[in-house]
Amino acid sequence: MHDIKFIKKHPSVLDDSLKKRNLAPSSSSIVRIHNEYLEHLNLKQKLLEEKNALSKSFVNKETKIEDVKAAVHKLKIKIDKLSDLAELKLKELNELILFLPNILSKKVPNGKSEKDNRILKAYGKIRNFNFKPKNHLELAENLDLLDYKKAIKISGSRFSILKNDLAKLHRGLVNFLIDNNSLEFGYEECIVPELVKSETLEGTGQLPKFKEDLFKTNFNDLYLIPTSEVPLTNFHRESIINKKDMPLKYTAYTNCFRAEAGASGLDTKGLMREHQFGKVELVTISEPEKSDLELDNMVRCVENILKKLFIPYRIVELCSGDIGFSSSYTLDVEIWMPGQNKFREVSSCSNCTDFQSRRMKMRIKNFESGEIYYPHTLNGSSLAIGRLLISILENYQNKDGSIEIPSILKEYTNGLSVISNDKKI
RNA sequence: GGAGAGAUGGCAGAGUGGUCGAAUGCACCGGUCUUGAAAACCGGCAAGGAUGCAAGUCCUUCCAGGGUUCGAAUCCCUGUCUCUCCGCCA
Numbered sequence: 001m002h003d004i005k006f007i008k009k010h011p012s013v014l015d016d017s018l019k020k021r022n023l024a025p026s027s028s029s030i031v032r033i034h035n036e037y038l039e040h041l042n043l044k045q046k047l048l049e050e051k052n053a054l055s056k057s058f059v060n061k062e063t064k065i066e067d068v069k070a071a072v073h074k075l076k077i078k079i080d081k082l083s084d085l086a087e088l089k090l091k092e093l094n095e096l097i098l099f100l101p102n103i104l105s106k107k108v109p110n111g112k113s114e115k116d117n118r119i120l121k122a123y124g125k126i127r128n129f130n131f132k133p134k135n136h137l138e139l140a141e142n143l144d145l146l147d148y149k150k151a152i153k154i155s156g157s158r159f160s161i162l163k164n165d166l167a168k169l170h171r172g173l174v175n176f177l178i179d180n181n182s183l184e185f186g187y188e189e190c191i192v193p194e195l196v197k198s199e200t201l202e203g204t205g206q207l208p209k210f211k212e213d214l215f216k217t218n219f220n221d222l223y224l225i226p227t228s229e230v231p232l233t234n235f236h237r238e239s240i241i242n243k244k245d246m247p248l249k250y251t252a253y254t255n256c257f258r259a260e261a262g263a264s265g266l267d268t269k270g271l272m273r274e275h276q277f278g279k280v281e282l283v284t285i286s287e288p289e290k291s292d293l294e295l296d297n298m299v300r301c302v303e304n305i306l307k308k309l310f311i312p313y314r315i316v317e318l319c320s321g322d323i324g325f326s327s328s329y330t331l332d333v334e335i336w337m338p339g340q341n342k343f344r345e346v347s348s349c350s351n352c353t354d355f356q357s358r359r360m361k362m363r364i365k366n367f368e369s370g371e372i373y374y375p376h377t378l379n380g381s382s383l384a385i386g387r388l389l390i391s392i393l394e395n396y397q398n399k400d401g402s403i404e405i406p407s408i409l410k411e412y413t414n415g416l417s418v419i420s421n422d423k424k425i
Numbered sequence: 426g427g428a429g430a431g432a433u434g435g436c437a438g439a440g441u442g443g444u445c446g447a448a449u450g451c452a453c454c455g456g457u458c459u460u461g462a463a464a465a466c467c468g469g470c471a472a473g474g475a476u477g478c479a480a481g482u483c484c485u486u487c488c489a490g491g492g493u494u495c496g497a498a499u500c501c502c503u504g505u506c507u508c509u510c511c512g513c514c515a
Binding site for chain 1: 435443454470471472473475476483484496506
């Protein structure tokens with residue numbers, strides 16, 4: 001959501017950002033519609049004032065009852081008409097604005113697609129295999145870790161069943177990640193609903209534009225969340241936060257549900273792209289002037305995990321053509337997947353500035369000055385478990401198809417140190 | 426699934442047709458007192474919008490949407506959600 005007053009003052013800021021995203025400029029229609037709205041609104045308010053005065057005069061004995069009734073009746077007809085006109089304009093305006101993406105940070109590089117993203121940093125040594133590394137599907141099949149026959153039978157494609165030590169590894173990873181986020185980086189650990197109202201999704205920007213990516217239930221029109229960013233960021237929707245309580249930092253593990261409507265043919269097999277996947281998320285609600293710093297903190301929190309797992313990764317700055325709707329600046333974290341011989345996204349850390357907080361009417365109040373303003377919201381994955389599992393399986397594989405467990409995870413997996421076909425005692 | 430109750434400011438909770446944007450308490454902010462703090466006392470304290478250089482003035486909002494009325498937090502209808510009890514259930 002954008003600030004109309006800001007757009008009216010600096011129309012080119014919005015238009016330039018839209019152009020950078022390869023979209024058509026729209027400030028002129030916004031300004032026009034808003035002015036039309038104000039015309040109707042101002043007139044309506046004047047008439048309402050008259051009407052209120054007449055009602056108050058009623059207590060006065062001198063007033064002629066019938067005259068007042070007639071005058072109010074006349075005013076009412078005019079007011080209703082103006083009300084309708086104003087409402088229509090406001091609706092028109094909202095429909096336009098709700099579909100506009102966030103204004104991009106100046107730092108965002110120009111570009112059309114992910115090919116134009118900028119690699120800022122690479123960390124970790126890519127392992128040199130003295131055999132041809134298998135991909136996670138081959139590894140999992142050999143070790144009986146995934147069952148797609150059953151998954152397809154019960155749910156269809158793009159669903160997985162994890163078994164045996166892979167399920168255990170998944171469970172351990174979640175605990176490891178949450179511990180990292182909460183104990184080392186101060187994010188408050190939460191367990192949150194995975195079904196949310198449409199207003200909640202509108203708050204973070206998934207609705208109304210990306211409806212086709214979501215699963216909707218027929219219970220109270222609730223939607224399955226595509227990421228726990230949605231419930232976490234909406235914690236303080238329509239409320240006012242005391243400045244003293246800032247910043248607010250949350251982490252949660254949830255399942256995420258995505259229709260993947262536009263991804264047919266992409267990553268069709270395995271844990272890479274599924275309708276349901278587990279993810280640990282970070283959300284920060286921050287003072288506006290501190291949000292850049294908080295994004296750095298967030299990325300460091302994610303990097304800390306990968307360093308401890310000894311997984312090679314790189315940090316990628318998304319270009320204007322690839323960056324998400326609600327974000328003003330995004331850094332992706334990509335991890336090395338030997339089976340695909342490339343880096344793949346495992347986290348996306350975004351500064352959404354005041355875009356989401358305006359949509360959800362979340363504000364900060366400075367009780368000393370009385371000042372009320374919008375916080376910045378940030379979100380990042382830490383991390384997508386499925387993709388992390390792919391990377392662990394592929395990076396830690398041995399020639400015989402067995403898989404070492406990263407040492408940091410042993411305390412989270414009952415001491416499991418290797419996944420292999422050898423019977424354990 | 427059956428029966429009942431309810432939705433008011435950051436929270437708790439009064440208010441059943443005009444004097445209500447709304448008592449009171451807590452929280453919060455400022456001050457007095459104190460070496461400092463606490464307590465006590467005094468004062469302040471809803472949000473959004475329009476208009477104006479500003480001071481200010483005006484409009485809207487007591488779950489949402491309709492209706493009655495000159496006038497609605499208050500009366501009527503519809504919807505949504507919440508709670509309690511019973512049943513079922515992880």
